[in-house]
Each structure stands twice: as C-alpha cells, then as structure tokens.
Amino acid sequence: MLGKYLDKFCAGLRILLGVMMGALAIPVAMQVVSRYTGLIPTYLWTEELATFLFVWIVMIGSIVAVWDGTHFDVRITRNAMRPLPRLLQDGIVHVAIMIFGAFFLFYGIEYTEFGGNQRSVMMRANLAITHISVPIAGGFWLLLSCYRLSEVIAQYLNRESSQT
Amino acid sequence: MILDTATAATMLIAGFLVLIFIRIPVAFALGLATLPVVLLELRLTPFIVLDRMFQSYNSFILLAVPFFLLAANLMNSGKVTDRLIELARVLTGWMPGGLGHVNVAVSMLFAGISGSSTADAAGIGKILIPAMQKEGYDTRFAVAITACSSVMGVIIPPSILMIVWGGVMQVSVGALFLGGAIPGLMIGLALMATVYGFAKARNYPVTATPNWGEFWAAWKGAALALLTPVFVIGGIVGGLVTPTESAIIAAGYALILGMFVYRTVTPKDLGFILYDTARFAAISLFAIGTASAFGWLLSFYDAPRLIVSILTAWEFGAFGTAILIALLFLLFGLFIDAIPTIIILGTVLMPVAQAGGVDPIAFAIIGIVSLAFGLVTPPYGLCLLISAAIGGLNVVQALREVVLILAPMLVILILLAAFPEIILWLPKTVMPGAFR
Numbered sequence: 001m002l003g004k005y006l007d008k009f010c011a012g013l014r015i016l017l018g019v020m021m022g023a024l025a026i027p028v029a030m031q032v033v034s035r036y037t038g039l040i041p042t043y044l045w046t047e048e049l050a051t052f053l054f055v056w057i058v059m060i061g062s063i064v065a066v067w068d069g070t071h072f073d074v075r076i077t078r079n080a081m082r083p084l085p086r087l088l089q090d091g092i093v094h095v096a097i098m099i100f101g102a103f104f105l106f107y108g109i110e111y112t113e114f115g116g117n118q119r120s121v122m123m124r125a126n127l128a129i130t131h132i133s134v135p136i137a138g139g140f141w142l143l144l145s146c147y148r149l150s151e152v153i154a155q156y157l158n159r160e161s162s163q164t
Numbered sequence: 165m166i167l168d169t170a171t172a173a174t175m176l177i178a179g180f181l182v183l184i185f186i187r188i189p190v191a192f193a194l195g196l197a198t199l200p201v202v203l204l205e206l207r208l209t210p211f212i213v214l215d216r217m218f219q220s221y222n223s224f225i226l227l228a229v230p231f232f233l234l235a236a237n238l239m240n241s242g243k244v245t246d247r248l249i250e251l252a253r254v255l256t257g258w259m260p261g262g263l264g265h266v267n268v269a270v271s272m273l274f275a276g277i278s279g280s281s282t283a284d285a286a287g288i289g290k291i292l293i294p295a296m297q298k299e300g301y302d303t304r305f306a307v308a309i310t311a312c313s314s315v316m317g318v319i320i321p322p323s324i325l326m327i328v329w330g331g332v333m334q335v336s337v338g339a340l341f342l343g344g345a346i347p348g349l350m351i352g353l354a355l356m357a358t359v360y361g362f363a364k365a366r367n368y369p370v371t372a373t374p375n376w377g378e379f380w381a382a383w384k385g386a387a388l389a390l391l392t393p394v395f396v397i398g399g400i401v402g403g404l405v406t407p408t409e410s411a412i413i414a415a416g417y418a419l420i421l422g423m424f425v426y427r428t429v430t431p432k433d434l435g436f437i438l439y440d441t442a443r444f445a446a447i448s449l450f451a452i453g454t455a456s457a458f459g460w461l462l463s464f465y466d467a468p469r470l471i472v473s474i475l476t477a478w479e480f481g482a483f484g485t486a487i488l489i490a491l492l493f494l495l496f497g498l499f500i501d502a503i504p505t506i507i508i509l510g511t512v513l514m515p516v517a518q519a520g521g522v523d524p525i526a527f528a529i530i531g532i533v534s535l536a537f538g539l540v541t542p543p544y545g546l547c548l549l550i551s552a553a554i555g556g557l558n559v560v561q562a563l564r565e566v567v568l569i570l571a572p573m574l575v576i577l578i579l580l581a582a583f584p585e586i587i588l589w590l591p592k593t594v595m596p597g598a599f600r
Contacts, residue, residue, distance in 0.1 A: 014439050014443070015439070017438075017439050017442040017443060017446070018435050018436070018438040018439035018442060019438075020442065021230065021234070021438040021439065021441055021442035021445075022438050024227070024230065025231070025234075025412060025415065025416075028227060028231070028408060028409070028412045029412055029416065031409065032405070032409050032412055032413060035409075047224055050224070050227055051221070051222055051223075051224065051227075054221060054226070054227055054230075054449075055218070055221045055222075057230070057442050057445070057446055058221060058445075058446045058449045058450050058453070059446075059450075060446070061442055061443055061445070061446020061447060061449075061450065062191075062446060062447070062450040064443060064446075065443070065446065065447050065450075070443075070447060071189030071190070071191055071192065071447060071450075072189060072190050072191070072447065072451070072501055072544070072546070073184070073187050073188065073189045073190065074184045074185075074187070074190065074499050074500075074543045074544050075187060075543050076184075076185060076543050077185070077187070089186075089187065092186055092187075092188075093186075093187055093188055093189070096183065096186075096188045096192060096193075096196055097188075097189075097192055099196065099199075100192050100195050100196050100199075103199060103210065103213075104214070107210050107211055107213075107214055108214065110211065111211060111214045111215070111218075114211075130218075131218070134214055134218070
C-alpha cells in the first residue's frame with residue numbers, strides 16, 4: 001500500500017522535474033535574448049533564479065533516482081544467487097543510503113536555518129528556499145531506501161519460506 | 165581528535181573504495197566516505213560536507229551540462245540523428261565495412277553537435293546496431309564500435325567534460341574545445357582504420373556507393389544540424405557567448421529543428437525529453453556535489469601537496485608526467501564517472517602537471533581522452549553498457565573487440581603525451597590570448 005503511494009509520489013516528482021527543466025531554460029534564455037537582441041532589458045536575477053532551479057533539479061532528481069535505483073554503481077562482484085548473500089548485497093546499499101539520508105536530514109535542518117539568515121545578492125531571496133532542499137532530499141532518501149530495504153527483506157523471507 | 169594527512173587520506177580513499185566494492189552508488193560512496201573524517205576531526209563540522217556540496221552547484225557554467233544533454237536528446241528524438249547517419253552513409257558507406265565507418269563518421273558529426281557520449285551511444289546505437297546485425301556484422305563488433313566511437317562525444321568539441329574541466333580548474337573552455345579537435349579527428353581516423361582492418365579480415369560488406377543525387381540530398385538534409393557546431397564552438401571560441409549560453413542556444417536550435425522544421429518532436433515528446441534530460445543531468449551532477457566535498461577534504465589535509473612532493477621527487481619530466489597523469493585517469497575512469505574524477509583527481513594532479521612542465525590545456529585533453537577510455541571499459545563503462553544493452557549482449561561478450569578497437573586509441577593517447585603540440589597547435593594559433 002505504502003509502495004503504491006510512494007510510486008505515485010515519485011511519478012509526481014518526475015513531472016515536476018520535467019517542468020523545472022523547462023522552467024530552467026527560461027531565465028538562461030532571457031539572458032541570451034537580452035544580451036544579443038536588446039528586445040528585453042537585462043535582468044540581473046536570471047542567473048540566480050537559474051541556479052536555484054538547478055539545485056532543486058539535482059536534489060529532486062537524486063530522490064527519484066534512489067526510488068528507481070538508477071544512481072550509478074560499480075559492479076565488480078557477481079550477483080549473489082542464494083537468499084542470504086542476496087539480502088546482504090542488496091540490503092547494504094539501502095542501509096548506506098539511509099545513513100547518508102539521515103545525515104542530510106539531521107544536519108540539513110541546521111543548514112536550512114543557516115540559509116534562513118542569509119539573502120541572495122540579486123533577488124534578495126531568503127536562501128532557506130534552496131537550503132531546505134537538503135533535509136527534504138535526505139528525508140526522502142531515508143524513507144524510500146527504508147521501503148526498498150523492507151522489500152528486500154520481504155523477498156528474502158519469501159524465498160526462505162518457499163525453500164523450507 | 166586531529167587527523168594527520170596520511171590518516172585522513174587513507175580513511176577517505178580506502179573508505180570510498182570499500183563502499184564502491186560493496187556496490188554503494190558512486191555519488192553516495194563519495195559522500196559517505198567523508199563522514200568518519202568530519203565526525204572525528206575536531207577542526208571540522210559535518211556541516212562542511214553540505215556546504216561544499218552546495219557551493220559546487222552554485223556555478224553558472226555547470227548549467228551548460230543539462231542544456232547540452234537537452235540538445236543531444238532533442239537531436240535524437242527529432243530524427244536529426246537519422247539525417248546525420250544518412251550523411252555519414254554517403255560519405256563513408258562505400259568503403260569495406262561500410263556501416264562500421266558510418267558508425268564512426270556519424271559519431272564524429274554527433275560529437276560536433278552534442279558533447280555527450282552517452283547520448284551518442286544511445287541515439288546512434290539504436291539505429292546502427294540493428295542495421296549492422298541485419299547486414300551480417302558480428303553483434304560483438306557492432307556493439308564495440310558503437311561504444312568506442314561514441315567516446316568522441318567528449319573529445320570532439322563541444323564537450324560536457326571540457327566545460328566541467330574549464331569551470332572547475334579555471335581554464336579557457338574555448339581553448340579546451342580547440343585543443344580537443346585534432347586529437348578527436350585522429351581518434352576518428354584511427355577508428356576508421358580499425359574498422360577497415362576488421363572488414364578485410366571478416367569480409368564485411370560495402371553498404372552502397374552513392375550517386376550525386378543521394379550525396380546532395382544527404383548534405384541538404386543534414387545542413388541545418390551541421391550549423392550547430394558553427395555557432396556553439398564559434399561562439400565560445402570567438403568570445404561571443406559563454407558555454408552556458410551556447411548550450412541553451414544549441415538546445416533552442418535543436419528544439420526549433422525538431423518541432424517546427426522537421427516536425428518530428430511533439431509537445432508530448434518534449435515533456436518526456438525534458439524529464440529524461442533532468443533525470444540524467446541530476447544523477448551526474450549530484451555526484452559533483454559529493455565529489456567536491458570529498459576533494460575539498462583531501463585539499464584540507466594537504467593531500468595534493470603530499471602527492472606532488474612524492475611524484476615530483478621522481479623527476480619524470482614532461483613526457484613521464486603526462487603518461488603518469490594518463491595512467492591515473494585511466495585507472496580512476498575504470499571505477500568512477502568522469503565528472504567526479506575531474507573534480508577529485510584533476511584538482512589533485514593540476515600542480516603535478518605544472519611541476520612536470522605539462523601545459524594546462526594539454527593536461528586537460530590528456531585527462532579527458534584518458535577518461536574517455538573509462539566510458540567503454542568495465543566495470544563502469546556507461547557507453548559500453550548502453551551499446552551492449554541495445555545489442556542484447558553481456559558487456560563481457562564484447563570485451564575482446566573493445567580491446568582491439570581501443571589499442572590504436574591508446575597509441576594516440578601516448579602520442580598526445582609525447583607530442584603535446586598536437587593538442588596545443590590549434591588553440592595557440594586561434595586563441596593565443598589563452599596562453600598568456
């Protein structure tokens with residue numbers, strides 16, 4: 001049940017990623033148009049807005065990739081075939097991401113507060129709007145990896161029970 | 165406690181290696197390896213990992229990466245790739261091993277437009293690997309030549325890796341683009357010579373000898389796409405646009421071609437292309453953040469100075485230093501994605517290159533060409549993984565052909581180390597200001 005909700009949530013994030021990628025093109029394109037055509041005035045905030053969007057794209061993309069299991073890994077060892085080694089091989093990856101997620105969540109809250117005390121140079125935007133992406137990403141890595149770990153454990157238990 | 169250089173560097177590097185050995189994704193392994201150090205070290209706070217990551221994203225030049233990827237994806241979806249293949253076919257298809265040459269030639273054309281090797285392998289592989297199988301080519305050869313020729317995407321300008329290199333190491337991106345042009349062409353010619361050798365040994369067929377009508381039609385069909393490198397490379401080298409601006413222009417141009425000129429990209433396609441670009445860019449760029457934190461910690465503990473003092477004590481000279489640099493990039497490229505490698509190893513080796521008398525532009529191109537090998541060598545050969553998946557092979561099955569095709573490329577890498585003027589001649593001629 002939770003898996004369905006998480007799947008739908010990540011489907012929503014995929015749509016958001018596409019929209020943000022399109023939105024990212026707007027401020028950068030505005031810079032080019034204003035510099036070379038003079039059709040619109042030179043806005044100083046475009047570079048800052050593009051960087052803000054960029055940070056969010058990276059963080060949201062990292063959440064989706066944790067759910068899809070598409071972060072690049074290196075496979076030097078063979079795939080484990082027996083249930084227990086398989087559980088350890090897959091489970092350890094999820095546990096590692098959970099640890100990093102917990103780190104991001106815990107220290108990210110302080111980092112957001114730190115950002116909240118600063119304003120951007122051009123837009124005078126409160127920097128918490130980007131810094132908050134750190135604990136959010138950390139929290140979702142933790143949640144999604146936790147769910148994936150529960151799936152791996154359930155698979156292990158199913159295989160064990162079918163063998164006995 | 166206060167960690168010394170050797171302890172901290174060992175904890176970071178050994179920790180990272182253990183983590184990737186147990187299959188932790190590279191981006192997370194880089195970040196996780198920093199945690200014991202920042203948690204133990206009294207002079208640091210864990211906060212620093214987050215801050216270094218964030219600082220690395222605060223770079224306008226990095227925005228060029230998603231836009232070049234977007235341009236490449238739009239080219240693939242907009243059937244621009246098909247037009248380039250048609251042009252490559254009339255230019256090279258008449259030679260023995262025709263489709264093999266077409267594969268190399270179209271990768272060179274695509275490289276001149278996109279700057280992404282993975283987009284090259286995916287876009288061209290989807291069309292040419294099945295076509296080669298149909299014409300009786302060995303699938304292992306079709307997969308290997310597609311993967312190996314796609315690496316020109318990061319060597320022939322424009323190149324995403326050169327943009328990252330220029331941004332991280334404060335080197336002129338225009339000079340890097342020019343520096344990659346001749347090595348890229350040399351690799352293209354070497355690959356075509358290898359295809360010729362395979363064709364003679366295995367009796368691979370000639371595709372077709374084009375008549376003048378076909379020749380003209382192919383040029384006309386690809387002409388608009390071929391304008392892309394003119395304004396991308398010309399714009400950057402001429403100092404008219406920044407790399408990020410050139411990337412958005414390339415993406416905008418590809419969008420206009422796909423949606424309005426060729427009418428092959430629908431609004432629905434565009435939505436998926438935007439998502440797919442953001443997804444792939446995010447995965448690559450997320451690793452930049454953790455690599456930056458990792459690299460910053462190495463610098464904090466003065467590891468680069470330690471490495472420089474050890475390596476310079478050996479007094480290799482310029483050639484020896486260049487070979488050493490190439491070997492280290494080749495080794496790292498086997499296991500890590502090219503972008504984090506540039507951030508970690510590139511910054512560490514920069515002073516080694518300077519001390520050894522290797523020009524920064526030559527250092528960059530030798531590093532990038534070495535990293536390009538990593539795109540087709542397991543366990544982390546992304547282009548080989550993509551091509552093998554298209555051909556329905558396991559990566560290991562194509563390895564023998566890959567090694568044979570890479571051998572001449574390796575000779576070119578040694579030539580670049582021995583004669584850096586091959587790299588430097590064009591940028592010195594066109595952009596002498598970049599060398600002052």
